[in-house]
Every structure is written in C-alpha cells, then in structure tokens.
Amino acid sequence: MGVLQALSVTMGRISTFRSYQIMLLFAAALAVVAFYYFGSEKQNFSSTTKRIKETQASHNTNRDDADLSIDIRSGRPESRSGTGDDLDGKPSRFHALMMFTKVYKSLSLQQKFQVAMRSVAKHGRFLEDEMLVLHYVSDAGSQELGEKMLPELLLDATFRYEVVFHNVDALTEKLFPIVAVMQKHFSAGSGAYYSDAIFFLSVAMHRIMPAELKRIVQLDLDLKFRNNIRDLFQEFNHFPAEAVIGIAREMQPVYRHTFWQYRKENPKSHVGDPPPDGLPGFNSGVMLLNLDAMRHSTLYNQLLEPERVARLAEKYHFRGHLGDQDFFTMIGMEHRELFYLLSCGWNRQLCTWWREHGYGDVFLLYYYCDGPVHIYHGNCNTPIPDD
Numbered sequence: 167m168g169v170l171q172a173l174s175v176t177m178g179r180i181s182t183f184r185s186y187q188i189m190l191l192f193a194a195a196l197a198v199v200a201f202y203y204f205g206s207e208k209q210n211f212s213s214t215t216k217r218i219k220e221t222q223a224s225h226n227t228n229r230d231d232a233d234l235s236i237d238i239r240s241g242r243p244e245s246r247s248g249t250g251d252d253l254d255g256k257p258s259r260f261h262a263l264m265m266f267t268k269v270y271k272s273l274s275l276q277q278k279f280q281v282a283m284r285s286v287a288k289h290g291r292f293l294e295d296e297m298l299v300l301h302y303v304s305d306a307g308s309q310e311l312g313e314k315m316l317p318e319l320l321l322d323a324t325f326r327y328e329v330v331f332h333n334v335d336a337l338t339e340k341l342f343p344i345v346a347v348m349q350k351h352f353s354a355g356s357g358a359y360y361s362d363a364i365f366f367l368s369v370a371m372h373r374i375m376p377a378e379l380k381r382i383v384q385l386d387l388d389l390k391f392r393n394n395i396r397d398l399f400q401e402f403n404h405f406p407a408e409a410v411i412g413i414a415r416e417m418q419p420v421y422r423h424t425f426w427q428y429r430k431e432n433p434k435s436h437v438g439d440p441p442p443d444g445l446p447g448f449n450s451g452v453m454l455l456n457l458d459a460m461r462h463s464t465l466y467n468q469l470l471e472p473e474r475v476a477r478l479a480e481k482y483h484f485r486g487h488l489g490d491q492d493f494f495t496m497i498g499m500e501h502r503e504l505f506y507l508l509s510c511g512w513n514r515q516l517c518t519w520w521r522e523h524g525y526g527d528v529f530l531l532y533y534y535c536d537g538p539v540h541i542y543h544g545n546c547n548t549p550i551p552d553d
Contacts, residue, residue, distance in 0.1 A: 257326065260292070260399050261382040263301040265364070267334050269387075270307035274547070276315075278388045281550065283319040285391040292325035292396055299328045301382070303337060303364065338363050340374040347472035351479040352492035365489030368411075368453055370470065372460035380458040386451040386543065390550045393540040398512060401454055405506045410463050412454030412506040413494060414513035418520040419532050420488075421447035421495055427483040437482070437499055440531035447495035450488070451543045452513040454506070466504055469497050510535035517546035 269275045309331045345366040353362045422438040436444045486492030521529040544550040
C-alpha cells in the first residue's frame, strides 16, 4: 500500500506539471496573436486595409467637391512647375477637362476620343517637375471604357499624367440649381431639363470645383492637337486684368442668324458681324477658365443671376441652343473685358454647315483664319485633316 500510495502521488505531480506546461504554451500562443494583431507597427493585411480606408476617408472629408466620384490613374511618376496649379510638395499640375458621356455606346465618339488623345500624347511636352491632369466628366459605362482605352492611347506620352473621372450625375446635381433658369434661353427645347445642365459646366465650374483648382482648360472631344498642349496653357499669361475666360471666335455666321431680330432693330450694331470689327460670338470647343478669377469677379457672378440673364436675353431677343457657348456669346456682347480672345489657330473650326444654309455670300468672312493651326476642331462631324 505504501508503494502504491507513493506512485499515485508521483503520477499526480506529473499530471499537474503537464497541465502547467500546456497552460504556458497556450499563453505563449495568445501573446503571439496579440503581438501581430494589436501590438506591432508592422503592416499586415488588416492594418494596411484599415489605414488605406482611413486615409481615403480623411482625403474625402477635406475635399470641397466631396460628392464627386473620382478615380485616379497615374501615368508616369508624379512631377510639377510652370503655369499649372502649385501645391506644396507636389508637382505643378496643368488641368484639362473633357466631357466623356455616352461614349461607351457611340463608335463615332470613341474614334474622336482616340484622335484627340493620341494627338495630345504625340505633341505633348512638359518639364520634369510638371504633370498633365486629365479630367473626364463621365457616366459609369464610359468611365469603364475610358479606363481601358487611355493606357494604350497615352502609351507614347513622354510626360507625366494623371487621370480623374468625375461622375456626371454628381456634377449635374450641383449645377442644376445654378443654371436652371438660363437653360430655357440657351438649350434646345422649351424648358430646363435636368440632364442638360451639364452643358453649362464651364459657366459655373468655379462654384463647384475645389478652391485649390485655380485654372483649367476645357476641351471638346472632336479635337486634334498639332502642337504641344502645354503651349495652350501659356495663353493664361496673356489675360488682361479683368478677363476670366479665354475663348476663340465662332467661325461661322451662327450668331448673325441668332441675333437676326436685334440686328434688324439695330442696323448700325456690330453684333453678329464678322471679324475683325464685328462681334461674331464665341465657340466653346477650346476654353481657358481662370477659376480663381471667376470666383473673384463681382461682375461675372452678377451676370449669373437669373434676372440679369433674363434681362440680357430679352434685350437681344436671344434664343440659342448651344449651352455655355450661347451664354458666353451673349454676355460678351456687353462685357468684352471678361474675355481673352484666343487666336483662331487654337480652335480652327472646320464645320461649313452655314455656307450651304443661307449664308454662302458672307461665309468666308467668318471662316477665314490666318496664322498657324495649333488645334483642329472637327465640329459638326467634319473630317479632320491628316498630319
């Protein structure tokens, strides 16, 4: 019995020792888990994902255009200087914007886009510390298509670039309250259609884009560059003190026709007459928007007020259908100081529709353009010459 009792005590101690070992091993395992999930600064999948989300949330909170859906793709490593917007510690950015809606269901628009972007890539030259930022106002389907097309179209670009997609619905929601009243004067149809508000983006861009975005070039899709797009941005340097927008003349007698009643009542007026002494109106295919100047111009912002728009439209018996172009043309008849006139070579329009529709006798007075062509504009589906 004494031997058995001693053996029983010894086995109990061994069992207790093993239990103690197991508890130590279990505690060590918990410590390892706690180290990786709670204690360490080393990156793992969970912590990295969390930090990305926190960074994105912080970025969106600090944006003035928080309701814009933005997707960024970078071309070459970042860089910056020149006439672009300078932000501390970042390259100098040159901003250009295009409307890119319904492109996914139009082969014609896709072909125009290819011509435009390939010409930008071919002729574009920027300094090492500069970047071209390409903004596209887009629907979901067109954005998906654009993301697939752009890497190939910009493959030969020697400059650094960034791509930003803006959701068209989000922009329209912001624009509509600002431009709804003017739409009835400058849109096809007889009312203010919600979807048409986007065609007035340039008119009120200074109110809906973030304050740090100070200058931007807005371009039609049917363009072909023959020179460096950076040279276009240099035109900002020539703006007179009161100018807020750079824009070229309309090169057809469009507004000779639109202002017919005003011209009949005011036969000595130059409204609608051809250059160099006349006021032929503007073409919005290429525009330089000094957003900072637009924000600070009391006169320009007064002209956006509904009663001012209605008063001018009544005075000129104005009824247009070309959106922002009509608005700029109308206010330009009274306030030319707001506009810097781009040479015709920066927006060499090719459309000749009005030559065959009642204005053949005066057409060339509007259509003539001397000097070098920097950008071809294939408006009204006009073929663009090959290089």
